[in-house]
Amino acid sequence: MYKCDLNIYLVGLESEAAAAINSVEPLEWFTHKIFISDCFGEIDVQGADVLIFKASAGTGEERVRELAGEKAVCIVCRDDASGMSRDELAAVDDVWPGILTFDTAKLLFVRLMKELKLKKDAWLWELELQSVIDTSMDLIWFKGRYGEHWRVNDAFCAIVNKTKEDIRGKQHYYIWGLSKEEYKLGRFVCLETEQDVKEAGRTCRFREHVMGQDGMREMITLKTPLYDEKGEFMGTVGVAKDVTKEEAYRRKLLKQAQTDELTGLLNRRYCFFKLDKLARRERLVICYMDLDFFKELNDSHGHQSGDNALVGFAGVLQQNFPKAVNVRMGGDEFVVAMRGEVTEESVREQLDSFLESVHEFFSRTEEFSGLSVSIGVAMGEKAGIPLEVLLHQGDVAMYEAKKGGKNRYCFYSDDMYKADI
Template identity: 40%
Template sequence: MYHYNLAFVLVGMSDQVVSIFSHLLPLERFTHDVKGFASLADIPAGTEWPLNTFVILNDETDWSIRLFKERFGGKARLILCTSHADKLEASVLNQMYDFWPWPLSDTFAQLEAVRLQKRIKDEKDAWMNNQYLDIITEMLPDLMWFKDMPGCHLRVNQAFCEAVGKTKEDVTNQYHGYIWGLSGEEAEYGEAVCRASELAVAKAGKTCHSEETVYHSKRGLCELSILKTPVYDENHEIIGTVGIARDITKEKEAQKQVLELANSDALTGLHNRHHFYQRLRNRRKGESLTLCYIDLDHFKYINDTYGHKVGDETLVAVANLLRKSFPKAFITRMGGDEFVVALFGVNDRKEIKARMEFVMNAMKEFFKSDERMRTLAMSIGIAKSENEEADLDMLLQQSDEALYWSKEHGRDQYTFYDEILNELQRFKEHVRHERRITEE
């Protein structure tokens, strides 16, 4: 991608040394010109020299730093060939790129010429690699940083600075707590978490992924997807990590919305039947469960008389009342005018009865408030798990049977399955007997 033209200016050197430089094979992406002069004074004033000019000067010629600057300005780098390097003044040392011993043998000149070429190329390659890194890191919309193992930030990109609300100068060589504006115990905890993360990456010896919530200076709370990978030195010892963090807040919100749509009833916003089974079959171990199966009495009359629009409005209103009555419960619309309220960890029968009385009274008041709904009532069947490992399908069936009992015995009431178990069995036998008589 890059190309450099070098100028080697040899002052006070033998023809053989000049010839050695003239016959150097150019390295990849490099060309060079060689010029020889007896002294600095012989170099024409005002000559335009390329940026990459190296002056190899015999210290025994008539020269000075002032004359060197007059001839080359600030563009050239000085390699001084001297026999008394230990006696050079600070003003000279500050201007030197390197120094070679004098007298300069042809063999040494040959070796140093090749070595100088390689050194220049290595410097240019390193500079270009640094440029590439700068360009890449600044192009990224993601946060990017380089840290040493103690957790000091050695380098960050602009996206990182925008996230923390600080400049690069303010962030460089600083630690997590200061950068993210933490203090006290919060800062200590943050540093400990970061340190543990760096050690985990070092131990894994590969790229590791994690997610973290941070406070972005412009966007507020953000969800970040973070990749960290170890950085090694020439001895393959881990000296730090490089991290990239992508803001996935919108993705998370979109995923949440999709999940809510998949798990929610479109009309009422309650949980749907699919989510009911998914949630309750994966409930926490040891969590007791009570199911309250609810059915609206005479709801068909509302639909037939006033239309489905009013029917839908009724279902939405009932759903809202259930939410208000059971703020911590898992409430599901099973379909039509049937709902199930799942109570977790509620074992006291008196408490359950109190809740049933509350919701039924609230429903009655609501139904009375609208002339169209005065015929409505609510029947409930309740099944309570006898143990923590109760089968969900069995519990749902029991609550449904208790609901059936409520509707068959006057409606507008709630019934506990275990309280009518014996009577329910006799009732089922009676129903089967009546069916046989009818069929005969």
């Protein structure tokens, strides 16, 4: 993929050694351009990628480094390496024998080229890996065995508002802006899933909530354990899709689909979906409600007043039946569904209290003062009674309440069913 053109300078080497080096074929993706000189005075080594020189070439190691630059690979050929000073050793990358035979020079040069290729390949892999993960819109991170972060991508940095340099080697609590105490509590910090991945020994998928400086984030994560060459656990790699906004939007759409826009109660459509499921496995008590004189309010004061009355009534409904399923069926009709072991006596007590609350609310506003509510109650005797049956019974009982004078409740009986027929 890459192309590496090497300028190789040989200074002061015997012809046999120079010939050996010149005979080596370049490795894949590499080309060689070799310059040969007897001494430094005859050649400018400033553009060298590799500089192999003999100590007797007339210039010391430190000066050679100055001439070649810091990026060049500088190798000195001398037999008295043990006598070199610390500065002289620091100025070169390697020390070869002072006298190089053809085979020795070729062996050392081939080894050098392989090392350079390994470094170049490692650089390329580093570049490709970082480029790939930085291109991803998902968060990507690599952790050590103790939870320290060693590599992250740009998307990760953008979420936590920190640089890669600042993140490297740091723990979760620092990166996400938590205190050590919050981290130790273990809530919303992914501790459990890290342990799960380690124990599973394979890639695992999670839906996680992560607390950060900007609040709670919802993530779908894939985590994979990493092992060293001995097969020992050395950390994890994680990929996470931040679905916070998507989930909030999904919940918003779901709520819009399930609730009545005006009152915030469940709507008729969702009523049949939710309550039909409940009716199949639970005993339900249905209270079917209809506002009295609501049409007169709309005709006299307009639909805005009617809407205000409906919103207020819905609030009273929720306050009085917080554990029930509360539904606006449409217009001025509402349903309250109670679940479980509800007795007729307890229903009467709740409805008596509810009627008082409704009267109190409507009496506060002059234009609402003529409103009241009629309620029909269908007591499901057992689980499995179809929802349509219960709703019909509640509706029939509600009309009995209206015929009996309004502002009251009636319990459904079989006599009402016969009269309805």
